[in-house]
Amino acid sequence: MAAIFVYITHKNGEADDTAFELASAAKAIDAAAAPSAIVLGSSADVEQVASQVAPYYSEVITASHDALQYPNAEVQRKVLASLLPAKALLLLNHDSFSMDLAPGLSIVLDAAFASDVVAFEGIQDDTLQLARQEHGGAVSSRSTCSLENGAIISVRAGSFKAPEAGAQGAVVDKSADLGDLSSKRQFVEVIAAEVGDVDITKSEILVAVGRGIEEEDNLDLVHELATAMGADVACSRPVVDAKWLEKSRQVGTSGQTVSPKVYLALGISGSFQHIGGIKGSPFIVAVNKNKNAPIFQAADVGIVADILDFIPVLTEKINASK
């Protein structure tokens, strides 16, 4: 069994939740694995992040350099290629950065590549069985991945639960061995999304609200719930027409087509036009006071309740669960 490494995603000196989840993912591949973490970045960040993740990994390999401060995949790919031993298995969080970095890395290392993996289903010799979702989540597939030459695997966030902290792993600084950090792609800047400009088509969790909210002021309840869940707020057409939420939040054939993982429909009757905007197979929870609302046909779980009463209760429970 090849050694497992985990690429640590971090921002502003904080390790991402996935940094811990991936320690569990490594164990899911091989219960006996003693995964190593790799933390790249500026020296201040690296030190801080390394200490956060050390209790979850047997070893934390760090490398810091000004050129690594903003994660430029073109540069980091080179660094990882030089840091990783032959036939290593590298886990990353599946995100915009891994999409940039990982496929190319697999070629550079001549390793196998699998992306957006949601489950590991066992390992036999040098063959790892894994599950992914395809067609926007409509179906799942089971594949075998050859570990003969090592593998680069990106894992969907939330697929694994972070483990308990363990013994502190040793921190090994490899900043001295970085080599050539030149790149044909230069980072310029990040343009932050405009405030309130949420792209619900990219949201993983959506709290969608419909006519059942009755009044604009009641939207506060929905926003509170969404904050508690870490979700974005979406809506059906009547809410947009009433100008209570911006058009960019409308789900439906005349609005956005969304493909979240979880869709909580509150007070939405579930017209043909609305359901048409929900792509893939998200886990749909519908809350509606009308037990015959068509949304219940489309939903996985249904609750008959007045959303104005139910939302505050739910928000409270979620906050309490954290």
Place this chain on the structure above:
Amino acid sequence: MNILVCVKRVPDSSENEIRLNREGNDIDTDDLVYAVNEWDNYAVEEAIQLVDKVGGSVTVVSIGTEENEEILRREMAMGAETGVLLSDPLFEEADGRKLAAILSAYISKNNFDLVLCGAQADEGGAQVGGMLAAMQDKPYAALVNMIEVLDDNKLKIGREIEGGSQEISEIELPCVLSIQTGINEPRYVSIRGIRKVASVEIPTLGAADIGFTDVPLRLNKLEYFQPELGEGAEMLEGSEEELADKLVELLQAKGGIK
């Protein structure tokens, strides 16, 4: 600027029709209609717009059988000058790495300043572009949602990153970019447009033509299966408190609470 856009033929994703067959181990292809991968379509539109601005030509390439000619024609109706079909029995079983190797072989025989791919396709691998770039030893950027030509050797690009922010970089040509949806508004292709290019010859190239030698698969698909989701809503019963408790549990299990 000579631009190559790699396009894939995929089941039309505009509706939820992807289901498993009766055996439950493969996709039911009975009712499927196919179209060009949505991301690739944005890439073709972007290529056409770039060529409109700075001149050059757009070539679209697809790996598959003669069935792929339809999507190539559709992209040609949009304004791509040339369509190329890469077809060979050797190409039939492929993982992302092999697809990238086939495309790389074709690219090596030609001269492109810029290669565009869709950021991902039906299988959600989001890999071919990045692999292709590495094989060609060209700079790469994924999820590109803005391209501006700075000069003959350099592009300014935007990448879509988490939270709807945009990461701006400069990248040297030649390079490979994978395109995110929303970068532009792809034009409509009318039936008439397709008919106009119906008789244009689409060259078909096999493994030997492009000098491709087979590569072993690193990822082997065993089967498809349905994630555990039932039909129709399971109605939860109980007091509001109980309902909320049950729902919190469910949401946690499904990743609905961050």
Place this chain on the structure above:
Amino acid sequence: MDIVGPAQFVVLGIKTQIFSILIPVVALVLFAYIISKRLIPLRRAAQDERFNRFGERLAQIWSLWLLQVKQPRYMLAGVLHMAIFFGFLVLMLRSIALVFIGFQDDFQWPFLGGSLGVGYTIAKDYAATVVLVACVIAGIRRGVVKPPRYAVPEQYGKDHTGEAVFVLALISLLMISESLFDASKLATGGEAGHFAAPLSLAWFFTGMLRGSSTELLQGIHIVSYYVHDLTFFYFLCFLPFGKHFHVLTSFFNVLFMRLDRGKVKPVRYGLAKEELDELESFGVKKLEDFTWKHMLDFYSCADCGRCSDQCPANAVKRPLSPRFITIKARDLLFKTFPVWGQPQEAPALIGGIYTEDEIWSCTTCGACEEECPLAIEYIDKIVDLRRGLIDEGMVPQSLQKPLNALERRGNPYGKTAKQRGKWIEEEEFAQAVPVKLLQGGETADTLFFVDSVGSYDDRIIEINRKAAQLLHHMDKDFGILGEQEKDAGNEIRRFGEEMLFQEIKEHNTEAILEVAPQEIVTTDPHTFNTLCRDYEGLPPVRHISQVLVEGLAQGKFSLRPLEEKDLVYTYHDPCYLGRHNLLYDEPRQLLDALPGMKRVEMEKHRDRSFCCSGGGLALFYEPEEETRMGVVRVQMAREAGADVLVTACPFCLINMEDAVKIAGLENELKVIDLTELFAEQVEFVPTVAAAV
């Protein structure tokens, strides 16, 4: 002493007769030149087919042009216009006679001798008076009262009031000078048989001038003659430069008007379907792509604003005002083909004078065309412009999705064909109502053409099940095409995707003919319209309301009284049932047949019905608008005092059921489909003959 006329008057030793000849000759040459310039674009325009069916065309001239039947729809403006129009007609003879009087003092029309001449004099005196009064009122209306209909929104250019008032002033000057010319002569004491009609303008002037010196009267006589002469010819040459061109073109515009309701013009006249593929370009992209009749429309617009006043898109502040579709094109025509100088290069229409959103905003409801007193066409132009947009790929993403789905799956929702006939299989329904699935050689007398919305939308499926139940009750041998049916395509065609429409039409026609039905029935007015108007070689097509009215007449329905006695009903005319197909009465008959029916009309009903925001592809388009048309419409229903809004179109139902929620009227107004309402009152238990 008598005064002399312009034919004999001498001033500074020059006979004014020379001016009497010079003015008309110069003016007519000039006028001929102007008109020849105005005709240039018409000659470069696309073909049209209007030199046919002259009987019908003359009937339109009679009612629309001569009797001005559309005018009183706007009472004050209409009556004023009719006064001026009829006045002009009467005065035409007089005005021409006046020109000849400039050559020869005693000129009179040979056919206007004796008492006929007397009668004509009276008529023309009053006509001039009425026209002047009308002009004064109209002038006050335009210049002082300023009805909002005439306002020019900023994005469409400058205000047009100046031109309107100026022309009213010109007309008034014509009337006054004509009357003064007569009056100055009559005031001298006149000759026997020459008089002014009592209380006419000429009569008043005669009274005022009586007793004046001969010199003064002579002066007024000559001056008023030449003022009239110059004004008359100035006016004639001025007409082709603005909205008053309609004075000259209206006759021809009505003569060559579109005669068929609900139809859409072909891409190009005189071209077989196979030849369409060979066209370089499709639809209207630049000025010359319009047909000559459509250009004549632009020339003929009187800028009266009625189209836009009735346009639902304009009412909800979409970026569309039909009036300016015309005015902007007319201004571009004038600029591109100037009277003085060579034709210019014109910009592409889209991006030049029109925006994409403007062209997609139209629901093709036809309210504008219904209202236009000059029979100006809008839908055909919008469709032609859309064809151009489609050809250029300029289609909003919101419409690309359903269009692609239509191409691949034959319905805009992207559902599979297999699901299309599934609605008849629901157990309870299938037991009660057997519906034949007309596949694999099965035939039926009546084909129920369900169309996409009725096959896939749960709410509309309910209605179609009711319709099927009624057909079954009427003992019809009927069935559906199921998988073989594709979207009928009313909106595919009207949204400009002509070739897709042709393919779908071909497919459907073949599928229908295979079943060999005696008749086709549909519940969807859009389907009804396209099958009737766009398809060829089909058996008769009827809307369900026609079928039910027939059943009613045959006594096939035993109707229960309406349960809730206090409810007031109103009927919303769907555009494609009413305006485009004139089925106004049948639905009302069905409603009134229900015992206990209390029905009111909304202010906008029948041919002034207000569109709910459109069907088919219109449901997918995302317009910029302030409110939704449906909301405006349901509020109208409330204003009429209705508790139940009945319609007979699936899209009206979808739009207005939504609108009721948005308007917060759920507790006050219920929207229901006519078929559904009717079926609820029908006793479906087979009536056994009462035992005697």
